[in-house]
Amino acid sequence: MKLKTRTNFILLIVVSIFICLFFAKDYLVVNEEPTKSDVIIVLSGAPGRLEKAASLYHEGYAEKVMLTTSRASGLTKENALALGISDEAVILEEEATSTYTNALYARETMEKSGLDSAIVVTSDYHTRRSKLSFDRVFSDSRIEYSIVASPTDGELGGFSNQMAFKEYFKLVGYIFGFYRWIDL
Template identity: 35%
Template sequence: MRRELKLKKSVLSIAVLLIVVIIIAAGAGRFLVVDEPPRQSDVIVVLSGDKGERTVKGVELFQKHFAPYLLFSGGIVYNHVTMAELMGKHAEGLGIPKDAILLEDKADSTYENATFTLDIMKKKGLTSAIVVSSNYHMKRVKFLFEREFKNSGITLTYVAATDEYFAPSKWWSNNKSIMITINEYIKFAGYLFGKNA
């Protein structure tokens, strides 16, 4: 009788644990997404690291008059060519005037995006920004930007660009989305346990 009771309790515990794991796993993609309504700001900061959706989202926000400047952040990708420069050219091709484009061309990580963007904003006296990145990247972006901009007096709003491969509610639906999700959690853990990871 005792053995049967123990076995039933064990099976029940395993079933409950399995249900909890499934619920957590199902929400793993949605947890990564931060997407706030855009607010009037001094600048739209667009981070590098995608195939152009982030730039398009930044341009869309600029064209809706949410800010008078676009600041592209991204370091060297080949020889002396920077992602910031490529993103700026893409924006120009979409109709953005050159004098509305600012470039931060040193960042090689999300941490550096935050640090170097903060320096530029302070130098230019900009006190608010809309930060744009891919939807799957936004939780990590917000974590790092909030940490680096703490006590700066600068107001930040986070707006996500949709990535065609990442499905927040069904992150397991394709290989690319699975890899994006796992990669984000690994990188996020790195930032949690190491300042400049």
């Protein structure tokens, strides 16, 4: 009996993932309206994130831009400067190894710098998990933030089924608290 229950549970999880993968990619996308903030936080990853942050910076949403884990993904100060972000505006955070530690180190950097509000920029498919991470880390702080999606492949929701599957897999791991032990 236990084997049948366990098999049914695993089957339910697999079917749920496939339903989410094929019918609910939109669930992954959180795109909040940006408001004037102290800093724009760019999570490492796809190159479009820095371009979106530069656009928000030039529109006057913030005077500072924090590049997280800049060594890993082309989020370099040089690339930011090439997009017209001023040298004085760039803050580098180079310790994070995951979305969760992005939030931890961003909070630490913001508190040390006296920054009270942020716009977090990441790829559209990555926004749901990013929001969960930042909600968890910022829940007991005075820092306010919003999540802004950088469209993948030129259009919102343009990410592949493979990307969605990987993100749902990580999201499930995050919900179960695996972010404490492995980089998600």
